[in-house]
Amino acid sequence: MKRLIQMILVGAGFTANIHTASAVFVVDDQVVSDPATFLGDPEFDSRTNQMVWQDALGDLWVADIDPATGDISPLDGKGTLVDSGLASIVGVGNGPEWTYGVQDAHIAYTRLINGTTRAIGIASMDGAGGWTTRILNDGFNRWRPEGTSPSNTSAARIAYIKGSGAGNQIAWRNIVDSTSETVATSGVDGARFVAGSSFLVSTAKVATVSQLQIIHEVTGQVTQITFGANHKYNPATFIAPEFNEPMITTMQNKTAVAVWRNVAGVWEKHHTINLPTSKGYVSSPEPFTYGGKSYVAVVAADALGVGNFPFQPAGDTEIWIAGIDPGQPFYRRIDDPSTNAQRSEPEVYEADFGPVVFYTETDPVAGTAIVRRADTGLGDTTGYDMPLYGGPWSVMHRDNRNSGSTPYEIPDAYVGHNLAFLKNVQINRPTMGPKGNIYIPYYDTNAGYARKFASLEAATGAVNYSHDSTVLLPDVTVAAGNLIDRNGDYYVSTEGAMNKLDSDGNLIWSTPIEGFTRSPQFTSTDKLIFLTWNGWVYVMEPSDGTILMGRTMTGWRNYPATASCAISGINEECAYVRAPAYDPATDKIFATFSRTDGLGALQAYQYDPLTHAVDRKWRSTQHVAPWNGSATAPVLSPDYSRAYVQDGDGFLHALNTINGTTAWSMQLGYVSSEPPVVSESGYIMPGGSINEDPAISPIGLIEDLGTSGAWVFQDVRYVQESSAAAGKNDRFVVVGRDTATNGLVVLVMDPLNGITSVTDWGLGIVTSVEGVLITDNGGLYAHTRGNLAYKEFVPAATP
Secondary structure, three states, X not given: OOOOOOOOOOOEOEEEOOOOOOOOOEOXXXXXXXXXXXXXXXXXXXXXXXXXXXXXXXXXXXXEEOOOXXXXXXXXXXXXXXXXXXXXXXXXXXXXXXXXXXXXXXXXXXXXXXXXXXXXXXXXXXXXXXXXXXXXXXXXXXXXXEEOOOOOOOOXXXXXXXXXXXXXXXXXXXXXXXXXXXXXXXXXXXXXXXXXXXXXXXXXXXXOEXXXXXXXXXXXXXXXXXXXXXXXXXXXXXXXXXXXEEEEEEEEOOOEEEEEEEEOOEEEEEEEEOOOOOOOEEEEEEEEEEOOEEXXXXXXXXXXXXXXXXXXXXXXXXXXXXXOOOOOOOEXXXXXXXXXXXXXXXXXXXXXXXXXXXXXXXXXXXXXXXXXXXXXXXXXXXXXXXXXXXXXXXXXXXXXXXXXXXXXXXXXXXEEEEEEEEEEEEOOOOEEOOOOEEEEEEEEOOOOOEEEEEEEEOOOOOEEEEEEHHHHOOOOOOOOOEEEOOOOOEEEEEOOEEEEEOOOOOEEEEEEOOOOOOOOEEOOOOOEEEEOOOOXXXXXXXXXXXXXXXXXXXXXXXXXXXXXXXXXXXXXXXXXXXXOEEEOOOOEXXXXXXXXXXXXXXXXXXXXXXXXXXXXXXXXXXXXXXXXXXXXXXXXXXXXXXXXXXXXXXXXXXXXXXOOOXXXXXXOOOOOOOOOEEOOXXXXXXXXXXXXXXXXXXXXXXXXXXXXXXXXXXXXXXXXOOOOEEOHHHOEEEEEEEOOOOOEEEEEEEOOOEEEEEEEOXXXXXXXXXXXXXXXXXOEEEXXXXXXXXXXXXXXXXX
């Protein structure tokens, strides 16, 4: 039984046609600013957990956001006074905006010089946590800046309007290089950078219709990209993880949201979002991504037009989020439906518990403006106990329990679909990220077994990049597994360092450590925690690689000069070579330990989220003799009361996680280096054996009966070839070998019916099959050694 999580129910909301989102949504919409302070149109930065805004006097303020709660500190938003003398939002058209470089965030805004001349100001954080401000060099008569997005992989830039009246132009530049200014060949209304591209997007009247145009960032050349009778207003851009490419949202005729995609060089309408509400207008569509899917936050209104702002909502309004997939329509109202109010300017911020939408609530009669925060509910939809492991993908054994279990459906049967050719020897489990990429550490058998690290596009098998690991990450040991976060960044250890890379393979940071780890984990507070082969434990800040705690746990032990033991399997020379498991409720970490005499044990450590201290709680050898050989990685049961390991004598052990005592042990008859897979109800599929004798290594499932384990079924017709995966309703999938034909097959099974379908492998000669990944759309990726990196299978058509 899964651990029960207590929730506070605030009110009922509207949710329609949900796919991956939870079918039960409860509105959580709260006032988060001081009602006595007029606080309007703030902008939020999920990187630094800060909010920026300007008050009516033209003062620029920065306040902190608590990522654990989403609260603003201080409540009046006046945390740090950064600058003064800003131009009025009413006159300029926008307030301060964030702009991003690879690892830096800045604030761009319009200043007034001598009370009349507009100029662009830049505020940047200094090394002490304060702010420095400056007027942009050659920045006079430039105003209304828009910045580069957090996905930007180069220097921070701004786009703005150049001019002081007639003859205004669209221009852009690097924020530190005045000579980089480029001007568009046409256009006057301002522009925004298209995320992940070398273009900007703006609107222009063509005849009488507002159309989209893109502007080449190098040449300034303008190209119209939309046509037809519908008006397009207020473009915003994002990188859609479903396609791993830029997309654009617009208001369409002020009544709907249009989503645009570049298909073979032609911008086409991907989807039109018509909100299921009686409100006839939309305002301020704000695209965002979470868990590998794209959404839009948007205002629904009865009317538009407030003062100088023709698109500003008027009267009673609503805040909605909607999905962009026309095949899986998703709409959700997230504001409090019991209260009528004028709501505007939705801004998305990713808190630790998932994305929330901050918005401004204005009372025109009272002259007040407050900030409210509405939870999207998407953070509860990953299906995992820890949201950082969420997304429409799975990784072999790589949730916090090491369980190999996912919240996704496994279809009745599969059919072969696609082959990804890459001569390789994969020496650790591949991982899959939210942008649809599969990351593989491997030896290149075409290049003298060079150590490499590749990213492949899952849908096509195309190689996005293949880095020579020793060049990208010096002294690399590619046997280390990599951990993916929900943003698509990944963490991989090398000998002497922990490293963070973005989905394009760019190194974000590298922090020296002692040794290396095969697999890090996330803590309940989203920190990195891991144990190294030479006995060290580390807790790190994932945003910048800061070591929060690091110490040796085995100061008495001598280790070899290199980590060959972690690669060769000579595990008695290594302390920790398996992935740990983590309980987020108790903050315990469980790891198998290899002793110098070749025997093994399970250890539990207590992590303190406040001090980051890690101390040992118990070891299994306090109660039983050490196991022969190096035990597999521990796997936690769904209720976290059990830890399952397989040892070098062919036993499956079930240990009580509270104290390390043995609940039961069961002889399997074979030895495996792979841990078991444990489903949502606790059914166990033991890790398979390289011994293909079905008499001693049949495929089957085991049930934990409390004081003993028992086979639910065994099938001697097949032997296990890969690590398995579990999905919804305790269904399992694995690649096996048919003992009668010696052919590879994909097997689907469950505890009640045994093996329910057998799919022939078909095309694709491989040396071995390492494991399977499953996705939320029913896809399966079988990872292999030999000429293929993986083979993709899709659900077979239902008869």
